[in-house]
Amino acid sequence: MIDVKTARDLVLLHSAKPSEVLEVIIKDALDFVLAEDVISKIEMPPYRQSAMDGYAINGFDDTPYTVVGEIKAGDDDNPNLNIGDAVRIFTGAPVPDTANTVIMQEKVIVHGSKIILEESIQPNKNIRPKGEQIKIGDLALAKGTTIKGAHVGFLASLGITKIQVYKKPSIAIVVTGNELVNPGDVLPYGKVYESNGSMLTAVLSELGYKNTSVVTVEDDYEKTKKALNDVIQNYDVVIVTGGVSVGDYDFVGRALKDIGVEEIFYKVKQKPGKPLFFGKKDQVSIFGLPGNPAAALSCFYVYVYPLLKKSEGACNTSFPNVLMPLLTDYTVKGDRAQFLKARMQNDGVEILDGQSSAMIRAFGDANALVFLPENTKQVHKGQNVKTILLSVK
Known part of the structure; x- marks a missing residue:
């Protein structure tokens, strides 16, 4: 029996490296991992930008200013302001090159075409500098970043429509046990409803893994062996729940050995999830999780999730x-x-x-x-x- 740290280290050590790269449009990139650095081709903001609704002025003192125009977001005006001139301006609008500050509207008294300031002039106040957020050639997102909603918005703001990401692993969930009955069926005495398959599928989906399949198999050696061999041939990661202990009807361990799965470890000094199995066959990772649902889910979070993230090239492989x-x-x-x-x-x-x-x-x-x-x-x-x-x- 090994300790938790050793088990976690072995899982990451034997995780398959990411292989296939896909090009996806950014709206479909949620939860994928970047396969290359993303470099900005523009500056953001691309011009001096007003951070407030107010007045852009060419300021010199607190005497009245003359309002000579208006600029709203989306306008391409860049008027030449003389000393003492002002333009009405709105949040997000381009600030004229000849304006040296923006006074928020709450700090201005308006008299027709004249304004009087109620605060002292501070150069570049309420102006977002060109390239304040990012400049041309800067790193926007690093390879290995898991794409979240805010990342999609950031990339869109830079005009990026497609990115290179790693393909996510395909995952088979093999549920074993004669005692299992499908939810919705009559529940005979001595049986329980099967929940691990639907639970793990839902959790995987929640974490961004959609390419999953559930296989149910009885406590029978030949059927167990065939089911495991089939999924190992067709999936990147196999998660077995139940049948990994040493009872008379626990056939998973023997079946895995007989189809050539290399045991990396079996049993971890932890609670829950002591009878945890991890093995490999070629590039396929195989986990044997306990059949008890809470133990299965705990082991998934602690061991399976980090392997999934490592296998798709993520920088951060564990929950914070x-x-x-x-x-x-x-x-x-x-x-x-x-x-x-x-x-x-x-x-x-x-x-x-x-x-x-x-x-x-x-x-x-x-x-x-x-x-x-x-x-x-x-x-x-x-x-x-x-x-x-x-x-x-």
């Missing part, structure tokens, strides 16, 4: 984490490292009830995992703990 003060005391059972469903609030982080590996309900209220290292016995209210934020938005 911070130190947060605990809102209550917590006593640890056992000596394994703990990943605890938690909710982060403004003043700290709360460890939630329902920590059993079979209890998925608490994950609906969770927005974080609290990580407690091996051999932690108790943590106290106010103590800072590592808090993994389950969001990349």
